[in-house]
Amino acid sequence: MTDGLTEIGKIRGHAEFVIALAGNPNVGKSTLFNELTGLGSMTANYPGKTVSLNVGSSSHGGFNFGVIDLPGTYALGSVSEDQAVARRAILEKQADVVVAVVDATNLERNLYLVLQLIDLEVPLVVACNLMDIASRQGIRVDTPRLAELLGVRVIPMTATRGEGITDLIRACRAVALKKEHPLPLLPVYEEGLSGAIKELSDFIGRERFSPPDGLSPRSLAVLLLEEDEEFLARLRGEAGKRVAATVGEIGAVIERRSGEKSGLRVVRERHRFAHHLSRLVIRKNSLDAPLSTTFWGWTMDPVKGLPILIGGLLAVFMLMYHVGGFLSAMFDLFWTTVISPHLRDLVTSLWGVGVLSKSVLWGVDAGLQAAFSVGIPYVLVFYGVLAVLEDSGYLNSVAFLSDSLMTKIGLHGKSVIPFMAGAGCNxxxxxxxxxxxxxREKIIACTLITLVPCSARTAIIMGAVAFFLGWAWALMVYLIIFAVTLTVGRLMAVMLPGQSSGMIMEVFPFRMPRAKILFRKTWVRFREFIVLAVPMIVVGSIVLGWLYESEYMWFLTKPLSLVVHDWLGLPEVAGICLLFGILRKELALQLLLALAIIQQGPHIQNLLSFMTKQQIFVFALVASLYVPCLAAVSALVKELGWKSAGMIAVFTIVVAVLVGGTANQVLTLFHPWLF
Amino acid sequence: MITPSREDYLETLFHLESEGVASTTQAIADHLQISAASVSENIKKMAIERFVVHSPYKGVKLTAKGRAVAIDVVRRHRLSERFLVDKLGIKWEEAHREAHRLEHGLSRAVEVRMFELLGNPETCPHGNPVPTLSGKIRDDHSHPLASLNVHDRARIVKITDEEPKQLRYLASIGLMPKTQIRVERKAPFGGAVIVRVGETAYALGNDIARSIWVRKTG
Structure with missing residues (x-):
């Protein structure tokens, strides 16, 4: 039953058995996945779903097996897409055995999901992870006792150190291959509910209604009493209708007796049983809070938290500026001395020295160089830092502090994370x-992210404004962009119907990030940048090169003049540069200088000799605000569809022209005092 | 005749006041999702009609007259929800939207009949009390979680979110009626709240913290 998910089919080919990893967020599920599969993983998507599954294959202790990493969820229901995807993968038997990864430091909440899996009667092994952190916190988990109580194998592990992995694989293999279904003990719910479940499952059996997904009548009965929308909707046919009616009757009895709806009743009973189990297997001695917990508290403190945040952000940008700048220069040197000459030889030997070969060189030589000299240093460094902030848990503190601001612009604290990533690459x-x-949140977030200055735009702001006008002016550009972003967000929040779903986010004390995980995370994000952005940059550069080499681009000067010259006060040639910035943002600046030399002659030494400081400022501002580059637009199309992506693009042009023009008028007014 | 728009304003003020939120023009605008400018214009008119009093620094407050109308609207809303869910089998989230239209059109006679038909319901499907025909509201002595102080312990009484999926999600992480919680931290300026449920700490946005009603236990 692997149709539709070819990636899983692929790993199945040479695997003895397939494991699916289920578990709450932040329990080390991904660590375990990486520990098992290394870097060679793929992602699989259910048609029409945006939540993806990571799949990979592995061999351990002489066994070949496949691994599916399900989205981290607190429960398996139909309330969110990640829950639905996780449940679908489990019910469609994409894997032979499900591993429930649980957090030993927080067993009670984690057992909820385990009980839900047992209610679904899937072949199960429990991996009790984070045993090291638990023992440091004075928590002891009696895993043999837990195994006895649940009727499934429970493996104590510390995935970050690889401890317990061999045991886990053996247990999985035993369950998967021998079909040794070690008879999980069904959760003991209070009498009334157990009776209701029994009554309904008997009725399902009597009616000969065959449960979907090969579920047992009992599993289906639990799902129906839980008021699961998906399974209620799948009660079709005559028998299905009778089952639905009985669900209604039994539900009404439960509601009359307990005073709450049957769905809530099931959830409450499962929580109660999880609590009961965890009390039986956990021994706890309280220890003093470590230093990191105290610091964690500070990062969320209203008084101490804000300076820490500002200091942290400054440190990130300093790091990007210095480390990124250094790497960028090194890469440029490497490219121009080693790669570029060979590329030139190759291209000229293929297509001679005409317009075609020059255009191609724009793409593969200059284009790739730019992609990598902006990409590798800034984007890579930034993602490295982002991974540290994320994995240590600091971004959760930022999300907590910024929630009230983010709510005002129609989002919530959690969206801080993509926003931060936007400063690397949109x-x-x-x-x-x-x-x-x-x-609604996605549309607002995507629109605002396109306004966040990415590293290419930072290159323009730094290279033009900071370099020729000074730091204060560069800061001014950032402040204007920040104010525009907030204003746009506020307007969207007021105008778009609906409201923010609100933040519900687990917070936990700082954890030491593991180097291996950091590298992997950085690499996965960086790969996304390479796969999505780099081809666009190369193609864009070829088009740009052709327009440039064939001199067709000059035809575009006149039509743009009204806006560019009259309203923004920029030289006409700047219009072309801005237009081509759509293909590659940072090129707007380089092209400006190149065209200036062509138009005005070689005496042009730098920007200042043909643009005033005011013009440079306006140029950088407009270049930062209008349409993100083609790569970002294609990402928008992929996430939101053509219509919304198009609207966002047009909208940013309007904003850029308005803000740029206003800046031009204001600066003209105050010109004598400013420059 | 009080227009539906007036009724919506009064209802909003009633909700804000019972949530313990200062009824500033901005808070009203956020709630009704309209511009602050048109809110302040309407509030001026309503002050002239003596439905509200508006003082520049204290925000907007309902007068006795305004409050009586607001309670009528709230009753018609909650009663309609009950009717739509119990008798017509309409889903919660739709019931809330439909009730927003019905609440402006029910006559007293229809209300009386609905009370009878539904067996004098005490609460709406979300657990909020339905005011009686004489305008009394049963007080369940609960406060929004957002109004608690750091270190307060409390028990959840009800969650008044209109979205069943959100309620189910909250329930799956243990946030449901009768759960014991503790406030660990609050962000400034009406920001997020961190609550501990069992071993886990969750940061909840202010909107969510305002929809969770609790009774203090220490």
Whole structure:
């Protein structure tokens, strides 16, 4: 039953058995996945779903097996897409055995999901992870006792150190291959509910209604009493209708007796049983809070938290500026001395020295160089830092502090994470808005992210404004962009119907990030940048090169003049540069200088000799605000569809022209005092 | 005749006041999702009609007259929800939207009949009390979670979110009636709240913290 998910079919080919990893967020599920599969993983998508599954294959202790990493969820229901995807993969038997990864430091909440899996009667092994952190916190988990109580194998593990992995694989293999279904003990719910479940499952059996997905009548009965929308909707046919009617009757009895709806009753009973189990297997000695917990508290403190945040942001940008700048220069040197000459030889040997070969060189030589000299240093460094902030848990503190501001612009604290990523490159940030739950939030977040200055735009602001006008002016550009972003967000929040779904986010004390995980995370994001953005940059550069080499671009000067010259006060040639910035943002600046030399002659030494400081400022501002580059637009199309992506693009042009023009008028007014 | 728009304003003010939120023009605008400018214009008119009093620094307050109308609207809303869910089998989230239209059109006679038909319901499907025909509201002594102080312990009484999916999600992480919680931290300026449920700490946005009603236990 692997149709539709070819990636899983692929790993099945040479695997003895397939494991699916289920578990709550932040329990080390991904660590375990990486520990098992290394870097060679793929992602699989259910048609029409944006939540993806990571799949990979592995061999351990002489066994070949496949691994599916399900989205991290607190429960398996139909309330969100990630829950639905996780449940679908489990019910469609994409894997032979499900591993429930649980957090030993927080067993009670994690057991809820385990009980839900047992209610679905899937072949199960429990991996009790984070045993090291638990013992440091004075928590002891009696895993043999838990195994006895649940009727499934429970493996104590510390995935970050690889401890317990061999045991886990053996247990999985035993369950998967021998079909040794070690008879999980069904959760003991209070009498009334157990009776109701029994009554309904008997009725399902009597009616000969065959449960979907090969579920047992009992599993279906639990889902129906839980008021699961998906399964209620799947009660079709005559027998289905009778089952639905009985669900209604039994539900009404439960509601009369307990005073709450049957759905809530099931959930409450499962929580109660999880609590009961965890009390039986956990021994706890309280220890003093470690230093990191105290610091964690500070980061969320209203008084101490804000300076820490501002200091942190400054440190990130300093790091990007210095480390990124250094790497960028090194890469440029490497490219121009080693790669570029060979590329030139190759291209000229293929197509001679005409317009065609020059255009191609724009793409493969200059285009790739730019992609990598902006991409590798800034984007890569930024993603490295982002991974540290994320994995240590600091971004959760930021989300907590900024929630009230983000709510005002129609979002909530959690959306801080894609926003931060946007400062590296908009493309993965737009992809990252998938963590947001509704479309309204996604549209607002995507629109605002396109306004966040990415590293290419930072290159323009630094290279033009900071370099020729000074730091204060560069800061001014950032402040204007920040104010525009807030204003646009506020307007969208007021105008778009609906409201933010609100933040519900687990917070936990700082954890030491593991280098391996950091590298992997950085690499996965960076790969997204390369796959989505780099081809666009190369193609864009070829088109740009052709327009440039064939001199067709000059035809575009006149039509743009009204806006560019009259309203923005820029030289006409700047219009072309801005237009081509759509293909590659940072090129707007380089092209400006190149065209200036062509138009005005070689005496042009730098920007200042043909543009005033005011013009440079306006140019950088407009270049930062109008349409993100083609790569970002294609990411928008992918996430939101053509219509919304188009509207966002047009909208940013309007904003850029308005803000740029206003800046031009204001600066003209105050010109004598400013420059 | 009080227009539906007036009724919506009064209803909003009633909700804000019972949530313990200062009824500023901005808060009203956020709630009704309209511009602050048109809110302040309407509030001026309503002050002249003596439905509200508006003082520049204290925000907007309902007068006795305004409050009586607001309670009528709230009753018609909650009663309609009950009717739509119990008798017509309409889903919660739709019931809330439909009730927003019905609440402006029910006559007293229809209300009386609905009370009878539904067996004098005490609460709406979300657990909020239905005011009686004489305008009394049963007080369940609960406060929004957002109004608690740091270190307060409390028990959840009801969650008044209109979205069943959200309620189910909250329930799956243990946030449901009767759960014991503790406030660990609050962000400034009406921001997020961190609550501990069992071993887990969750940061909840202010809107969510305002929809969770609790009774203090220490």
């Amino acid at each position: 493309v993965p940030a737009i992809v990252g808005t998938r963590i947001l739950s509704n479309r």
